[in-house]
Amino acid sequence: AAALMPAFKSIERSFSLSPMAATFFKSMLKCAHSVSRAFPFMEKERKTKTVENRAGDLLTKLGFKANLKGVVYLKAAARIGLEDREELEGVTKRLYPAIAKECRTCAGRVEHAIRHAIHTSWEKGDVRQQRMVFGYDRESGNRPTNAEFIARMIDCLERQDHLLYS
Numbered sequence: 001a002a003a004l005m006p007a008f009k010s011i012e013r014s015f016s017l018s019p020m021a022a023t024f025f026k027s028m029l030k031c032a033h034s035v036s037r038a039f040p041f042m043e044k045e046r047k048t049k050t051v052e053n054r055a056g057d058l059l060t061k062l063g064f065k066a067n068l069k070g071v072v073y074l075k076a077a078a079r080i081g082l083e084d085r086e087e088l089e090g091v092t093k094r095l096y097p098a099i100a101k102e103c104r105t106c107a108g109r110v111e112h113a114i115r116h117a118i119h120t121s122w123e124k125g126d127v128r129q130q131r132m133v134f135g136y137d138r139e140s141g142n143r144p145t146n147a148e149f150i151a152r153m154i155d156c157l158e159r160q161d162h163l164l165y166s
Contacts (some may be wrong), residue, residue, distance in 0.1 A: 051079045054157055062133065063125020070117025073099050073110050074153065081154040088154070091147040114146050 055078035056071070064071050076099045081088050087095045096107035103110070122130070122143045130137035133152055134144055144152065 051082055051157065052076075054160060055079070055153065058133075058153060058156055059121070061126065061129050063121040063129070064117055065120065068113070068117040068120065070113035070115070073103065073114050074117065074150070076102055077114070077150045078153055078157055081150060082157060085154075088147070088151055091150065095150070111146065114149075118144065118146065118149050 052075040055075045056066075059071055059074060060066070064074075077095060080095060080098055087098065092107070092111065096110045099110045100107045122138050125138075127137040127139060133156055134148075136142050
């Protein structure tokens with residue numbers, strides 16, 4: 001709570017709070033600080049949302065349409081793969097069932113939706129972005145497999161993390 005006091009003083013000066021409002025605001029800051037310390041899983045949840053947002057940004061750049069169910073599954077795959085890289089060793093045996101359980105569907109539907117999303121975006125997506133991420137594009141006649149796509153997407157997200165936090 002002591003670490004929050006300099007920020008509070010700055011806010012108090014900026015907004016010229018009344019003594020009653022200042023007391024209320026200070027108690028709210030202390031409460032928020034104690035809640036975040038008492039529930040450390042909330043920090044993980046915040047990072048999870050960031051990973052899924054970054055994965056969504058990457059997918060949008062590659063030409064994925066947000067209305068495809070495969071996009072939801074790819075975001076989940078990115079989060080799960082970044083948390084535990086071993087999940088990628090058995091995409092059909094480990095990753096798809098994990099996503100299916102989370103999304104209340106079956107692994108076959110997850111696989112099909114991801115394949116459909118990749119196919120659709122590969123045909124209509126930005127060739128330059130495809131080349132940057134995969135080293136080839138639709139003009140070469142190749143399309144990544146689901147497993148390759150997920151692995152490359154996670155590699156891109158890890159590189160972003162490395163650039164952000166190094």
